[in-house]
Amino acid sequence: MASDYYITADNVFEYSRGNSLFDGLNEDQIKTLFSISREITLGKGSYLMHEGDPAREIFLIIEGELEISRYNAKHNQNHVIATLKAGDTVGEVALLDRGSRSASACAVSFCRLRSVSFDDLQDIADKDKSIYSIFYHMSRNIGERLRHSNDVALQAMEKQLDEFKTRVTLGNFFVYIVIMLSLFTFSLDGLKYIMTAGKNSSYITLPLTLAFFVFFIFFIKTSNFPLSTFGLTLANWKKAVREGIVFTIPFAAVIVAVKWVLISSVPHYMGRPLIEGLTAMNADPKTWWMFLVIYILVIAPLQELLSRGGLQGPLEEFLSSKYKVPLAILVSNLLFSTLHLFMSLEIGLLVFIPGVYFGWLYSRTHNLLGVWIAHALVGTVGLSIVGF
Template identity: 30%
Template sequence: MNKPQPTNEVLNFLKENELFLGLTQQQLETLSSELTEIHVNKGDIIIHENELNDDLYIIKEGEVEITKFNNETNLFHRLNIETKGAVLGEMTLIDNFPRSATVRATQPTTLLVLSIQKLRTLETKKNCFVKWLNYFKKNDMQPIYAIMVQNISKNLAKRLRSTNATAVVALKNELLKAKAHNAMSDLIINTLILLSVYIFSLQLFLFLRSEIVSTTFITIPLMIFLVTPLIYMVRNSGYPLSVYGLTFNNWRRSVYEAIIFTTPVLLLILLCKALLIRYTPSFAGQNLISFSFDLTPVAANAHVSYWVGGLLVFLYLIFVPVQEFLTRGVLQSSFQILLTGRHRTIWAIVLSNLLFSAMHSHVSFAFEFVVMIPGLFWGWMYARHGTLIGVTLSHLIIGAWVLFVVGLL
C-alpha cells in the first residue's frame, strides 16, 4: 500500500472520471495527494457485505465482481462486473450505512483508495481559507466534497431513470411470459382433455375398426373432433396464427429443405421394403413397388373399389395438413413456448409426438411406433423454420410413398 504521487497520469485518470467532474487542477492535485494505491490478487475480497467502511475505491487496472449473499440458498449471486475507471462504495459520500454488497477481484487488480473521513477533515481545515480566498477573488470555489456529492447525485439520477426504464421493460416481459404461460397452459389442458375422451372411447373405435374397410374413416373424423375446438382456442389465445405455423415466412426455404431431406428418406423406405421382402416371410413374393389405395395394415388384402380409393386419397390430402397443424402447429409450438431450459425444443418435439402417437392406439401398437419415428423428423424440420408448409409437403410425400407406392403398410 503506497500513496501515488500526483503525476499527470493520475491527474488525467481522475479528470476522466465522472465523479470528479468540475474539480479544478488545484483540487485534483489536493485530492490525488490523499489517494492510496493498493494491489489485490484474484479472489481477494475488497469490500465485505454489511461491513462499516468509509473508503471509496477507484479501479485503476483490473476487474471485480459485485455479489449479493442469499441467506436462503447460502450462495453469492453476481450482480455486476466492474472494470477500469469504475468507482466502488461511492454511497459513503452520502450515508454511513453498512456495505450493501461484496466486491471480489476476478483478476489481479490495482485500486486507488480515498478515505471519505479524511476528505471531510481536509475540507473542514481548508474551509476558512477557501472562504477568505473566495472573498478576495470574487469567485465561488466549491469544496471538493460538495462537488463529488453533486456528481454522485447526478449519476444516481441517471441510474434511477435507467432502472425505471429497465423495470418497465422487465415488467412488460414478465407480463408477456405470464400471458404465454396462461394461454399455452389452457391450450395443453384442453388438448389433454380431448385425448382423454379419445382414450375412453377406444373400445368403440376398436369395434368400428373391425366393421369398416379402412381405419382412415375412423382417424379422420377423430382428427376433426380434436382439431375443431383447438382452432377455436388458438384463435382466442391472443397470439398470431404465425406462432402456430400458419405463416408463409421462410416457406421457400422450408419447401427446398423438405425436398432435399425427404429424398433420402424415400430411398431408405425402399431399402427397408427390399430387406423385408428378402428376410421376412410375410413379405416374400411381393413387388418392391406395389401401388395401393389402402391406408392401413388392417385392410392390406381387402378389395377396395376405385371410388373408395379415390376418396381415401382425397381424405389423405386433407388429413395430413390437419395432422400437422395439430401435432406441430398446436402441440409442439405450445410446448416450445411453455417449456423452459436449454433443451426445450427437443422436449417439445418428443412430447408432441408421444401424444400424437398415442392417438393411433385404435390401429395397432406397431403403427403407434412407426408414426413416432417420422414424427421426430418432421418436428425437427418444423422447429427449423416455424412454418407448416415444408413439413406438410414432406409428410404428404413420405406418406403417399409408403401407403400408395411402396405399399409398406
C-alpha cells in the same frame, strides 16, 4: 490480467482530467486527494464489499470491472444490477447518507482501485470548500445510475409479465392435452370396433383429426404466443418447401427399400407386390383417389398443425434445456404415435419414425408448409402406394 500502468503523485492529475468526478479541481487539489488515498487490488471473484457491511470508504476503479448485486432472500440468490468499469466510483451512496452498504461488489476481473475514507475526505473538504464539488458530481452520477436502475427494473417487470403469460399458456396447454387424451381414451371401444369392421383407417383419422383440431383452435385463441409459434407463418416458406421436397425424396426411397426387405425376409409380406397401389387401400379407383385427395389436402396439414404446431412448437417455448428442440420432437411424437396404438403397435411405430423426421424438418424452419408437403409425400408413398 494486471496492467503495468500505476497512478502516482506525478501522473495523477493527467489521469484525473478524463474523469468528470474531478471537474473543477486543480492539480494541487487532485494531488491532495491522492495523498489521502490508498491502493487496493482484487483478484477475479473477490468481493470489495458485501450488502449490509459498515461503510467507511469510497472507491475509484482504476482498472478492471466490478459487478454490483443485491441479495434476494425470498429466492436465495443475487441479482446483478450494474457493472462498473475503470473511472467509475463505488460506495458513494453511503458517503452521502452515511448508511451501510446497499449492495455487494464483486470483481469480474483483476481490479485495481484507490480508496479514500469518508472522514479524510470530509476533513480536506472542510479545509478547501471547492473539494465539495466532488459531492455534487457524485450526486449526479448516482442520479444517472438511478435512471439506469429504473430501466433495469422495467425490463425485469416486463420479463416477469412474459413469464406469467407463459405459465398461463402452459396451464392451458396442459388442460388441452388432458382433455384430448381423456376423450380419446373414452372413444377407444368405438375406434377398435371400426378397425375390426375392416374400415379404412381414414374413416378414423379424419374425424379424430378434426376433433383434435377444434381443441387446438381453442388453445391458440387462449394462448399469448404469436401464430408463428405454431408454424403459421410465411417466414422461411421457400426453404421449407424446398427441404420438404428434396429431403423427403430419399426418405421415401428408404420406405420402398424397407418394403423390399420385408417382402424378401418376412413371411407375412412374401408374395406381395412392391408397389400395391389400389390394393393397398382395398378400394376402387374412385374411392382411392377421393381418400388420397382428402389425405393430402386435409389430414396431412391438420395432423402437422396438431403434432408440430400444437405440440412441438409450444413445447420448444416451455422447455428451457439446451436440448429443448430434441426433447420437443421426442415428446410430441411419443404423444402423437400413442394415439395410433389402438390400431396396432406396428402402426404406432410407423407413425413415430417418420414423425421424428418431420419434427427435425420442422425445427429447421418452423414453417408448417414444408412438413405438410413431406407428410403428404411420405403418407402417399407409404400407405397408398407401397402399402404397409
